Amino acid sequence: AIERGQIHVEPGFLPPPLVRSLREDAMSLFEAGLFSPDGLTNTAVGRSQQGFDRRDRQTFRGDGWSSATGDQAARLQFAARMRSLREELAEGLGRPTLASEGERRHEMTYNWYEAGAKLGRHLDEHHEETKGTKGWLRPSRRSVTWLVYLNEQWEAAEGGALRTFPRPQPSSQAVGSDAGNLQVGWLDASRPVFLETREGGLSTLYCRAGGGGGGGRREALSAAAFEVPRQPVDFGAFLAAEYGSRFEQISTSRLDPRFATGTPAEFTEFGELHHVDVLPAAGTLVLFDSVSLPHLVREVTSTRPRVAATGWFHEDSLAVPLFPVGS
Numbered sequence: 001a002i003e004r005g006q007i008h009v010e011p012g013f014l015p016p017p018l019v020r021s022l023r024e025d026a027m028s029l030f031e032a033g034l035f036s037p038d039g040l041t042n043t044a045v046g047r048s049q050q051g052f053d054r055r056d057r058q059t060f061r062g063d064g065w066s067s068a069t070g071d072q073a074a075r076l077q078f079a080a081r082m083r084s085l086r087e088e089l090a091e092g093l094g095r096p097t098l099a100s101e102g103e104r105r106h107e108m109t110y111n112w113y114e115a116g117a118k119l120g121r122h123l124d125e126h127h128e129e130t131k132g133t134k135g136w137l138r139p140s141r142r143s144v145t146w147l148v149y150l151n152e153q154w155e156a157a158e159g160g161a162l163r164t165f166p167r168p169q170p171s172s173q174a175v176g177s178d179a180g181n182l183q184v185g186w187l188d189a190s191r192p193v194f195l196e197t198r199e200g201g202l203s204t205l206y207c208r209a210g211g212g213g214g215g216g217r218r219e220a221l222s223a224a225a226f227e228v229p230r231q232p233v234d235f236g237a238f239l240a241a242e243y244g245s246r247f248e249q250i251s252t253s254r255l256d257p258r259f260a261t262g263t264p265a266e267f268t269e270f271g272e273l274h275h276v277d278v279l280p281a282a283g284t285l286v287l288f289d290s291v292s293l294p295h296l297v298r299e300v301t302s303t304r305p306r307v308a309a310t311g312w313f314h315e316d317s318l319a320v321p322l323f324p325v326g327s
């Protein structure tokens with residue numbers, strides 16, 4: 001399901017005693033003041049003016065996971081499970097570098113939503129070329145998003161559902177990346193479109209012909225190689241005429257709160273688009289591709305907080321020296 005752009009949902013993934021230990025650990029770390037407000041960064045506004053507060057996601061992240069604070073044993077036990085899951089995915093998805101270890105490579109966090117908190121629609125990873133000058137500097141990137149919910153007997157009436165926006169039909173080919181080039185859109189609703197950037201900074205949009213694992217011939221979609229402009233980017237503008245009406249961009253300024261100018265974008269749930277909601281019930285595991293699957297968290301209407309362990313398994317980024325030194 002994941003490689004076809006759909007979500008994988010597995011109730012009962014985590015045994016109840018470990019769910020309980022992790023939830024109690026998160027509660028005590030929260031009480032110790034170790035979580036920080038962490039909404040979606042709006043690139044049009046400075047970091048200090050983001051104004052994140054208790055109505056945003058709050059997270060416990062960084063090196064805290066392996067530190068001696070709280071219930072370190074429970075967190076490490078959980079980390080060992082997630083590691084074997086990651087090794088399974090490396091094999092099953094044909095993403096071999098998911099199995100690589102590295103300090104601070106695979107992210108592991110708790111997140112926390114108070115009553116009234118929510119998170120706008122977003123993607124967890126973006127094409128390097130759309131991330132400005134720093135885009136190409138990281139050795140690895142988010143590949144698979146995982147969530148494990150920790151809320152005992154959570155009811156739909158308490159809100160806080162995860163809303164995901166997979167394609168109505170599974171993708172015809174493997175999503176996310178092709179030969180290291182990240183996906184930026186869809187052609188004919190279910191064919192992934194990738195962006196390749198060559199040395200010197202010129203880019204091309206392309207698809208793979210035929211079905212199967214994406215091994216088909218490359219079909220260039222852009223009229224000519226182009227330089228990716230600053231955000232917000234409209235890739236449609238670079239397509240050859242015959243593809244224009246058949247293309248949908250995954251992340252646009254309308255759909256992505258990162259690119260709202262001035263005040264943060266109005267929170268929208270996009271209920272009119274095809275979506276799949278998941279109840280954040282204790283022990284449930286959710287997995288999806290970090291590059292191609294937009295999602296949001298609906299408002300928590302309960303009086304109790306919504307708590308989850310969440311993280312990202314990383315793959316190597318393209319290691320090509322893309323730009324001549326000094327450019």
Ligand SMILES: O=C(O)CCC(=O)C(=O)O
Pocket residue numbers: 057111119124147161162295296297308310
């Ligand atoms: O907690 C969730 O269900 C999703 C959180 C999320 O999308 C994120 O932290 O990036």
Ligand SMILES: [Fe+2]
Pocket residue numbers: 122123124295
């Ligand atoms: Fe996310």
